[in-house]
Amino acid sequence: MSTFGAAAANHNPNKSFEVAQPPSDSVSSLSFSPKANFLIATSWDNQVRCWEISRNGTAVASTPKASITHDQPVLCSTWKDDGMTVFSGGCDKQVKMWPLLSGGQPMTVAMHDAPIKEVAWIPEMNLLATGSWDKTLKYWDTRQSNPVHTQQLPDRCYALTVKYPLMVVGTADRNLIIFNLQNPQNEYKRVTSPLKYQTRCVAAFPDQQGFLVGSIEGRVGVHHLDDGQQGKNFTFKCHRDGSEIYSVNSLNFHPIHHTFATAGSDGAFNFWDKDSKQRLKIPIS
């Protein structure tokens, strides 16, 4: 509690390594390459930047590699599974495909009628999925200029997560639409968020048995898809400080341990284990 003010004064309390030449405005998304130590960051300053992250003894070094510019703030990014190409989309209503490792130029591959909030690459289908505030979800084959399929959503897309064949889309009005990507044209299920406030982020379980949903009210819900497992659903509060309740901005699972991290507007990140329902303590080195 008393650290709130302190945190504002010290912008690096954990003495983390800061990348060289950071963005000049807020960072909207981060993405590591699946094949190498390349980090992509998109920002409200309209840029998509790439750094190479390497070890320098006990320290971590970052080398700016390249960047591209959009016309307007960029909101989302993802790597292609081959680690050669980056997709980025944002308020300019386009998604640019950038084959940066082969030195190519970015190319527009997707368009919507409103800013594109989320983008996901689905290697099993070789398609790019994009969710936008125009209440549609579109699937794109990057070689064609028209979407392969357009899926209507009940409201603006706010969050998206894919763990083939599970895909969960969080929209405004607390809708959560679950798709089975083997049959992407039909909604598998539509549920109302277990949280009583606006959905901010979603993350699918690595074993595809369910998903996490985070809201603006400092709460995360754990939801299982199978009806028989509904008893294991629960929600927990987090990122609250005294009488202030912060939004949970991002959820991410560890690919191996199946624990997950939450990041909140209170400037903190936590690690949790949903099976033991505990918050994990970060060992102090």
Next chain:
Amino acid sequence: MGKKKKRVPSKVWCYYCDREFDDEKILVQHQKAKHFKCHVCHKKLSTAGGMAIHVLQVHKESVTKVPNAKTGRESTDIEIYGMQGIPPDVLAAHYGEEEEAPSKAAKLDIPSTQLVGGLMPGPLGVGYPPQSTLGAVQPMYNAAVPVPPVGWAVPPRPQPWLPLHPAASVPLSAPMGYVQQPLFPVQGVRPPLAVPSTSPSLQPSQIAPPGLPVSAPTLPVSQPLFPVVNNSVPTQSSPFSASLPTSVPEGKGSIEAHSSGSASLTGGAGGNSHSYASGPNTGGPSIGPPPVIANKAPAIQPAVNEVYLVWDDEAMSMEERRMSLAKYQMHDENSQMSSIDAAIDRRILESRLAGRMAF
């Protein structure tokens, strides 16, 4: 003595955050881990005050709020350990919602015992540990009370039961649950019995006292007295707690307060909780806090928790609102974009009108 018929309160609960637990040991562990833990070195202390002092002395930092506490329960001054130290009004409020039935049943028994409690243990009270304002405990005690009456050793307290100090009753209550504390001889209550003449005045229900006068020396009985007393009073706990502190010093003065009966009860109730909670080691901790608690009892808990969402706009997400800021508007040559912006502006206006952006 016979088996104590104490009824376990439905659940013990944490004063700071209102969570419930199956038994007090778990509650104490919870409090140590969540509320009494130093945020700098993670050392677990035994009370909130202790934690504040540790942080001040060791880390040279001042802590004013109990971590993870609800608003209104964050004071580090109020001494809570497990279920001990909870102000009677808070206690009553918490249990009032839960078990209406049991407490009502208990109340029936109490009227008779009230007298007993009233009697003040004055001197006895001294030995008595601080009564915890466990209103909840009351129901339990009722049962207990009837049993001991037999043995009630009316304490030699000469004072006719008038002097019932509320304070006296308070101390008694603490031990009640388990502690046999002969110290208190709750007997304070008893003395009234001894004075049959006075007792009629006393008794609102004194049925119990009449039986008591018989046995003077067995103090242990006193404990049950409190519980009973408390039970009847539960509703009145708050007024009493306020009066108790004052009456204690006087002893006699409190009698008037006692006659109302409730005062002593609250003390007892509190005490009961203490005893219940900390049966094995009631002596130590219970004695310390009660006086403090009694003083704080009158404190009013804020009814409303003042929490607020830092981002509270349900109509649009943070990014949508941000997009409408002037700084990002320079790119909107496209009609499409401006129509989106117009829509966003409209939403902002609507929600402002709806008073949603109060913060």
